[in-house]
Amino acid sequence: MTELSLNFGTAFEKTRAEVDRVLLSAPLLIRTYTSHLTFTHGKFVRARAVLACAMDEKGSIHNDAVVFAAAIELLHLATLVHDDIMDDAAMRRGVETLQKKFGKRRAVICGDYLLSAALKELAQVEDTDKYKDLDASDYVQQICMGELRQSENNFNYNLSMFCYLGIINRKTAALFEASYFAGAVVCEQDEKRLRLYRRLGRYTGIIFQLTDDCIDYECDAKSAGKSVQSDYEQGVITLPVIHTFHNKPELKKRAEAGELPAKELLDQVKKSGGVDFTHQTAKRYYEKASEALEALRFPRQKAEILKELLDKSYCGPGKTGIFRSDDRLNI
């Protein structure tokens, strides 16, 4: 193992340290706000994906994967900060959001700063030519499109499942794809296999978001570590509700008339099987993702880590009752 070659545990710790270094070495004024984020970062699911995908046959990881992992986590943080402005969200990962704590104006700029910090991080890879097919700005644009489309469909009770899947495909799954792709490019060159990695990432992202949407109707705020049962009140229409409105058009009419209280909808979503349907949809993607994972025929450790990421992203109907944030990789 050369100096630039790390095992998974070391690479993961190095990534965490690198993200913290960037957040804590920001100019004082920015740091006031970004240091708030260092204590609350999630479980680095995207970073784990980058590092696992970057493992070679011997299980060792080139340092460039650490750079990509840190950059993607910073980019993810940036999107969260702006996303919370869009949603007017008060809580994230168990603490107050930046926009709630410090105001929308500062949150806009802190998000921009984090975005540029992510790009600065990317510039640290050893051999830029090797990664020329990895277009970070294209993924950022996909995320923007997803966010905007979600925003445009706020309070659209006629949102179709097709459109909804298009939104989460961009809003969430694009960055998952980027993570798997980046990791893969570090250690592989074969076009066919790269496509499989991307597919695995894309599906895992969709599963992740579908499960997250279920949390909003299944959990209390404490166990979810963020505001829950707030999607509907903020006009964010997710699959559990789309399914419920499809089956009970009279509820949709009442929602359109502004006469459907959130509490009643919550009961109805559970009763009418909206949450179960969403879990089942996630399961279909889980099966597709598992196929991609098998087709890749990874060495044991690599296969295990990626399988664990997939399993923790997915939380089937049977597990609904034991859903705790500790059990699941935080978004």
Next chain:
Amino acid sequence: MTELSLNFGTAFEKTRAEVDRVLLSAPLLIRTYTSHLTFTHGKFVRARAVLACAMDEKGSIHNDAVVFAAAIELLHLATLVHDDIMDDAAMRRGVETLQKKFGKRRAVICGDYLLSAALKELAQVEDTDKYKDLDASDYVQQICMGELRQSENNFNYNLSMFCYLGIINRKTAALFEASYFAGAVVCEQDEKRLRLYRRLGRYTGIIFQLTDDCIDYECDAKSAGKSVQSDYEQGVITLPVIHTFHNKPELKKRAEAGELPAKELLDQVKKSGGVDFTHQTAKRYYEKASEALEALRFPRQKAEILKELLDKSYCGPGKTGIFRSDDRLNI
């Protein structure tokens, strides 16, 4: 002149066309908002700077300069969209701002989209290795710092001239420096000369902002093409006011007590010489910039264009009365 070698006029038209192409080829949903910007773009002062700086001894410009010029204009647009959210601005370049017309949420995302479009554009340069010292993310971070520091000093009537110059140095002058630097790197390699280009850009940017701050106290909205006399009401403290408060502390006390109406301040700023002082400060930078320009000993056409940019950025006290947006390169 090779296919990739253009004269200034052609390069400028190509840059405009490229920015429009990016704005108009955005996905439909984004285009709804960005097309709004194509009809209102300014006079591309930063693009002009890139192209002029990129001219070789024969006056021809490599196509990479067009890429940089378009990227910097897109980046500038992105910062304007987010800046207008920060300032809650209603008008820009004579039309309603994106945040006023479509709401803050959409403006956040459109700004992000434009930022990533700028980075995507940058990736189009022919030889990335040649430009590795041009760190776009570093300039974005400087701009963020300037914006944030300005925001932190909102309604700070004790803001010093020193701090204020630090703010505009980052908020405005950084992107000017980037423009001059990018153009220079396209056609020059000499470190000493590159430093002079950067200095020229930095000073021109400061002059530009100081003149813009004067407009807020000198012009009506029609001739300025944007909201004026609004800085003070929004708590943005600029040099004309800093000077006035320094000379008339009793006014500062009344402002702090919330007892100084904007209209009265406007009169006082004019009477007490706050605007003149700002023009004089701009003049000091104008002299420094002129020195840098002379030291560079450019061929005639290149010198003329860069001199014109400098002259139009600067508008001395004598010209106060004839200040029209047509006379000046829009910010």
